[in-house]
Amino acid sequence: MTQFNFFLKLLKESFRDLIPIVVVILFFQLAIIQAVPDGWVSTAIGLGIVGVGLAIFLQGLEIGIFPVGEGLARDFAKHGTMLWVLFFGFLIGFGTTIAEPALAVIADKAASISSGRIDATILRLVVAGSVGFAIFLGVYRIYKGHPIHYYIIAGYIAVVSVTFFAPQEIIGLAYDLGGVTTSTVTVPLVAALGIGLASTIKGRNPVVDGFGLIAFASLTPMIFVQVYGIAVYNLVEAKEVTEVVVEASVSSVANITFSSILTGIGSVIKDVAPILLIILFFQYGVIKKKIENIKTVFFGFALVIIGLYAFILGLEMGLFSLGETMAYQLTKRDSVFVIYAFAFAIGFSTTMAEPALMAIAKKAKEISDGKINDFALRLFVAFGVAMGIALGAFRIVDGGHIHYYIIVGYILVIILTFIAPKYIIPIAYDSGGVTTSTVTVPLVAALGIGLATNIEGRSPLIDGFGLIAFASLFPMITVMLYGIITEKLGIKSDTEIEAANILKDALIDAENMDLATVNIDGSDRRHSLPMDFSAVVIIVPKDKKIDAIQAANKAGAPGVTVLRADGIGLGKIDNYYRTSFEANDAMLLFLLPQSLVNPVIKSIIHSLHITTTGKGIAFAFPLTHMKGISLSRHDIFVNRKDHKNIDSEELIKEEEKKAEEKITETAVVHDPIINKK
Numbered sequence: 001m002t003q004f005n006f007f008l009k010l011l012k013e014s015f016r017d018l019i020p021i022v023v024v025i026l027f028f029q030l031a032i033i034q035a036v037p038d039g040w041v042s043t044a045i046g047l048g049i050v051g052v053g054l055a056i057f058l059q060g061l062e063i064g065i066f067p068v069g070e071g072l073a074r075d076f077a078k079h080g081t082m083l084w085v086l087f088f089g090f091l092i093g094f095g096t097t098i099a100e101p102a103l104a105v106i107a108d109k110a111a112s113i114s115s116g117r118i119d120a121t122i123l124r125l126v127v128a129g130s131v132g133f134a135i136f137l138g139v140y141r142i143y144k145g146h147p148i149h150y151y152i153i154a155g156y157i158a159v160v161s162v163t164f165f166a167p168q169e170i171i172g173l174a175y176d177l178g179g180v181t182t183s184t185v186t187v188p189l190v191a192a193l194g195i196g197l198a199s200t201i202k203g204r205n206p207v208v209d210g211f212g213l214i215a216f217a218s219l220t221p222m223i224f225v226q227v228y229g230i231a232v233y234n235l236v237e238a239k240e241v242t243e244v245v246v247e248a249s250v251s252s253v254a255n256i257t258f259s260s261i262l263t264g265i266g267s268v269i270k271d272v273a274p275i276l277l278i279i280l281f282f283q284y285g286v287i288k289k290k291i292e293n294i295k296t297v298f299f300g301f302a303l304v305i306i307g308l309y310a311f312i313l314g315l316e317m318g319l320f321s322l323g324e325t326m327a328y329q330l331t332k333r334d335s336v337f338v339i340y341a342f343a344f345a346i347g348f349s350t351t352m353a354e355p356a357l358m359a360i361a362k363k364a365k366e367i368s369d370g371k372i373n374d375f376a377l378r379l380f381v382a383f384g385v386a387m388g389i390a391l392g393a394f395r396i397v398d399g400g401h402i403h404y405y406i407i408v409g410y411i412l413v414i415i416l417t418f419i420a421p422k423y424i425i426p427i428a429y430d431s432g433g434v435t436t437s438t439v440t441v442p443l444v445a446a447l448g449i450g451l452a453t454n455i456e457g458r459s460p461l462i463d464g465f466g467l468i469a470f471a472s473l474f475p476m477i478t479v480m481l482y483g484i485i486t487e488k489l490g491i492k493s494d495t496e497i498e499a500a501n502i503l504k505d506a507l508i509d510a511e512n513m514d515l516a517t518v519n520i521d522g523s524d525r526r527h528s529l530p531m532d533f534s535a536v537v538i539i540v541p542k543d544k545k546i547d548a549i550q551a552a553n554k555a556g557a558p559g560v561t562v563l564r565a566d567g568i569g570l571g572k573i574d575n576y577y578r579t580s581f582e583a584n585d586a587m588l589l590f591l592l593p594q595s596l597v598n599p600v601i602k603s604i605i606h607s608l609h610i611t612t613t614g615k616g617i618a619f620a621f622p623l624t625h626m627k628g629i630s631l632s633r634h635d636i637f638v639n640r641k642d643h644k645n646i647d648s649e650e651l652i653k654e655e656e657k658k659a660e661e662k663i664t665e666t667a668v669v670h671d672p673i674i675n676k677k
Helices: 004-031 038-077 081-100 102-111 119-145 148-163 168-180 188-200 206-210 215-237 258-288 294-317 319-331 337-352 356-369 375-399 402-417 424-432 442-452 466-490 494-501 542-554 595-606 633-639 649-669 672-676
Strands: 516-520 526-528 533-541 561-566 585-593 617-623 627-631
Touching: 004 038, 004 319, 004 337, 038 294, 081 119, 081 188, 081 215, 081 258, 102 119, 102 168, 102 294, 102 442, 102 494, 102 633, 119 148, 119 188, 119 206, 148 215, 148 402, 148 424, 168 402, 168 442, 188 206, 188 356, 188 375, 206 424, 215 424, 215 442, 294 319, 319 442, 319 516, 337 375, 337 466, 356 375, 356 424, 356 533, 375 402, 375 424, 375 466, 402 466, 402 595, 424 533, 494 627, 516 633, 533 542, 533 595, 542 585, 542 595, 585 595, 585 633, 595 617, 595 633, 617 672, 627 633
Parallel strands: 516 627
Antiparallel strands: 516 526, 533 585, 533 617, 561 585
8 A cells, every 4th residue: 555655646746747848838839839739639648658657667666776776885885895886886877778768769769860870779788888987987986086077077078079070960969868868767876876985985075076977977978979970970871861851740659559568568678677687696696685575676677667668658659749749830930939938948847847856956955964955956957958958949940060069068167167166066067967867858859850850951860969968068057157156145054054043042141150151253252151161281391382282283172371380209209201300391271172172182192192102291171160261153063062953962973083083194194103003
């Protein structure tokens, strides 16, 4: 019963995702074109099949592929060696891409209008191999901690360089295939792998390093497919006439027969099988861990196969024929601006409904601590897609070469990469990939091919492809602009907002001896708060005074009181290291919040070797009735005992852990005893 309710929820969401597209289409069909399209019953049935197929497909992913795939990603991120993780990344990229429904549709469409030169199966293998290589390269980058923009800029240079050698017939298709590779199957698994690795590997940031794998998967197909095009257009002869002649017509409605259903399901099984084999091999052969609920997992795979077939069938019956019909009708109108308006509206509406984008936006908000607003991110992405598709439609109408537009777009992306804040760059790159997914690709591809088919002097193969490339490029620009705007406006993360607002409810109550009265950031603003303090006392030779202060400062100590300290032993007892009255020492007094006590003492004893070869005394004792000390907002936020929303103890432990890691690293370098061990 639970699974059935879950299916109903997915079914509702699938049709909800289709509603914005239907509204836009109905508006333009009835208000602008003012005609009911032929075969509208078949189109409506096709759209219904798309909705049901997508729901079945997503439920299969949720109960079959995702739990096992994400579990493998986590296990490899925590326990796998780099070589196995690289191999796993390649196979996951290859296996998920070969099963992409949007890729299958585009590859079949390209083969049908290429005079037999392009083979749909080989094209899909080339794209899948390029995505596997991309994930391999992206995982390697995360392990090494290299900045992502170096790889992306090098990739752009490679794309543009190959473009000048590739035949015109393949350029637009190659750019489009860079967008369709990151869809419903690929995005969640790839994102889980990247964020899992970045969260597990020491020194990596999930926001800066975890994102970016999807960007790699969008970039490499453009290079590989153009190389494939250079090969086939120089080595393979056209099976038909030398020039493709396409009449001003639309796609024919798919004929459904029992034989065609069996053939279609068999084709889908062949596509999904690699994912299952990859998961089983790594689960049992490498991780050596049993799959829980194995029957449910296999049932999920069966649902994936059924849903995938229904999805593809519905596209052929619904969105493709409808998109080409509307493109044909719009080209017959006097104003080209109607075409641009339709392209903008359909781009915006389909992107706002894109499931893959919703998933990435929520994940970005989660790991950025709320600094990235998920709805605002989706809005900027959708606006970028809308602009891209409208500009792509203008290119088809105008007849310009696609690579000039793409090159200018890449230049803008590169410039913004050096201006935008670092945390937004990988997310911007990934946004270009997740915008062209299950719903967007078929309709946008149909619009492009329909426009190129029905405008005189345009070739469906040369001019028809390319809209998806524009839809992938412009979101990178708009998302980086979003990052720049948030920085200019000073938008803060949830933790930063909490730290800024934490003092609003703290009353100035200096007479209350149970509270510490502190100055905020050295200003004249004072608040009384429940906080614990300790005094740390360090007595060291005078020539080691500066070393001790610097070590304490590295551990977070904000200030120190320096006193003169002379002393001798009494009777036969030496005072630890003082053997004469003339000893000239320094006493350092640190008044610290409780979270800094251990890190400061550890930093000093390691730096001055007090517990090994050095000289000095270190001790601490708790303080009460603290009045008048100055602290930063951050220190107040971490050490305030009655904070209700944040676990102060956990924050203190985290601060101590970070400081201790720094101290340990310093000690390994400088401490002769540790080095000797």
